[in-house]
Amino acid sequence: MTLLHESFAMEARPICLRSPAIAQPFISKSPSPAKQFREHGRLHPKRPSAAMSRMIHLLLLLGCGRLASLQTLLFGSPYNLRLTSATAARGFCSNGISDLRGRILLLSENPASVATEDKEALRSAVSALADQLLALPDGQDLAAPLDSGSFAALLHCSPAGFASVELLSRLKSRPLLALQVFNWRKKLADAGIPMLPEEYSKAITLAGRTKNVDLAAELFSDAIDASLRNACLYNALMSAYMYNGLIEKAVSVFEDLKQDFNCKPTIVTYNILLSVFGRFLLVDHMETVLQAIDDSYLSYTIITYNTAIAAYVTAWMWDKMERMYQSMVEGPIKPDTDTLLLMLRGYAYSSNLEKMEKTYDQIKEMVNDRQTPLIRTMIDAYTKSCHLDRVRKVEALMKLIPEDDYRACLNVRLIRMYAQEGLIEAMEGLISKAFQHNTVVTAVGVMRSIISSYFKSNEVDRLAGFIRQAENAGWRLCRSLYHCKMVMYGQQNRLEEMHGVLDEMENFRFDRTKRTFFILYKGYSNIGRRLEAETVIGMMWKHGYGNPEDACVS
Known part of the structure; x- marks a missing residue:
């Protein structure tokens, strides 16, 4: 190394x-x-x-x-x-x-x-x-x-x-x-x-x-x-x-x-x-x-510089890491391959994609051949960024990782990236892989990204299937999952299924909130089901939520 x-x-x-x-x-x-x-x-006459x-x-x-x-x-x-x-x-x-x-x-x-x-x-x-x-x-x-x-x-x-x-x-x-x-x-x-x-x-x-x-x-x-x-x-x-x-x-x-x-x-x-x-x-x-x-x-020797840079990378002190590196560039001891590998990791951790890519170009062959952990770190940097071309770059790097080299954390980050990009097929493929490896997702942000992806694509049946799998796999559930499904059922006039979501929420001990009742009210009122809409209003008053006009849905 x-x-x-x-x-x-x-x-x-x-x-x-x-x-x-x-x-x-x-x-x-x-x-x-x-x-x-x-x-x-001549030599001294010594033995x-x-x-x-x-x-x-x-x-x-x-x-x-x-x-x-x-x-x-x-x-x-x-x-x-x-x-x-x-x-x-x-x-x-x-x-x-x-x-x-x-x-x-x-x-x-x-x-x-x-x-x-x-x-x-x-x-x-x-x-x-x-x-x-x-x-x-x-x-x-x-x-x-x-x-x-x-x-x-x-x-x-x-x-x-x-x-x-x-x-x-x-x-x-x-x-x-x-x-x-x-x-x-x-x-x-x-x-x-x-x-x-x-x-x-x-x-x-x-x-x-x-x-x-x-x-x-x-x-x-x-x-x-x-x-x-x-x-x-x-x-x-x-x-x-x-x-x-x-x-x-x-x-x-x-x-x-x-x-x-x-x-x-x-x-x-x-x-x-x-x-x-x-x-x-x-x-x-x-x-x-x-x-x-x-x-x-x-x-200083090359080990002096590299040891100090490694410590700064581990401590996430990006400015000091950069200063030490620049002193090498300007001094007699020039960066070697180990130095560049450390800097590449530091740039990836700090999400400095521009310098990360420049450093990667200098040692590309070595990284591609035997630096799989570093490749995963670069992929992770892209998934957390807003880079316009991040999907293409991530997929190019993923080809360098053996298919059987599964990492739960990286897989979850990829799920979120594809969800944010609206690429449902790729997202669901990674979700299936997570279920196969018994990965349990506990991050609410990841779950909400998945919800948003299904909502934007109007794929309520796919969302319903995902929720069932997530319930069985022990993933982190949230009320937003069920609210989103209710909204999508209401938009498609599938009122019985919309009302059935209330039972699902009760099974997982999610109380009905003001937003829950407002979603029901909008679902019924939008298609002229006045009686059911008024019933929902009565339930809102009963729970102390007031009129639906006062509700705010985010």
Whole structure:
């Protein structure tokens, strides 16, 4: 989804993994070999790092054509990484010594800068292992597949921690399984493969997804005790509390982070706070967070904007929603698809049809393909409007919704729209569908729209049939239903049926009002039935309603 579907709907990858702090453990703090070489014309005569040694060995093996030995050395599993011939050729080109030195320097300066192809190959190996794990039934021992997949060997590959974090990400659809893998991974820490904050961060978030906040807090404490203090850990714990609706605990973690001298809040931290306050409609608190971001000289991300816009949409603050959107349009962070989806929903809720249609045109294909709830929202906006062409637009959108996707509220709104437009056939089709799905209409306004439609079309028999169905289905009845039927019977000189409506009213405990008697009087007097008309006058005096000339029919 999108953001909304990510940070606001809570079905996306953990927000903490976007933090810039994640990259920090992968970057050398000491002067890089590349910098040493630039300053002195040669490398300092220091012992090469483990990463440098592995890279030297890797490239020498490539030069000797010993690819099989290379695969066995690094992986020794069915999930071997295969370096392409193009990669090998680049390792030993015409100026091979210079290129070799450059690649060694690149790796030692920033292990995350490994060639994209090599990283993709590592990702492919992890993906294969994840597929094997996901195929396992619940409760099965993971030792065999993890050993056969040489997970330990994958953990040695650069960038550090990439394989573990990638595997946990791919297992997020089964968080309990992912936590089992994490526990197995922790055992390797004693074998010389140290844990990284990002791995704990992933595990904390997964624990939150299982609604086990105690486990999330325990993992956080374990990471702190292991001296892996990092902002991403705080972010993950905040995210876990947010997912479970524990707003006070999430804010408490934020306060702890502010007191930690080794870490400081990142933009991801503030994005989580925005989501926490936004989902509970604490708009004032959310705007305080936005001000704190400005005061910290942090730059908004696309998630910052989208989270704030989503909160304004939920709170129905259309002006603030529009201002936030315009600041995106005018700033360096441009609206993405998630932003446009949020704005489309906001415009639909606020019945701003002009902007709704313009936004819809920008993302029409995406909305039509997989945004059925949003299509229903747009239809709802049209049904509540006075748009001259609303029926055609509604019917075009209805074609995008599966026929078996019935929504009672939307069906009732469509009934009212067709009733207002005088399209009886379409209205009755939707009424029949409502009866089939046992939908009970309780809105008097909808009932009166149906009455008005039958009255304007002079369809008294259809009205009588509808009233019988509504009585049996438990729909909201009103005196206007029966008064309308009496008027229409009187206009067609069907006086016995007009008088019989009084018994129907009595059955449903609708008292006779001044209007009821006036309708009877007009029905009889219009065709010269003077005796019956005078009888009605007497009944009006008896009930204290006075002369029929004083009555007013609306």
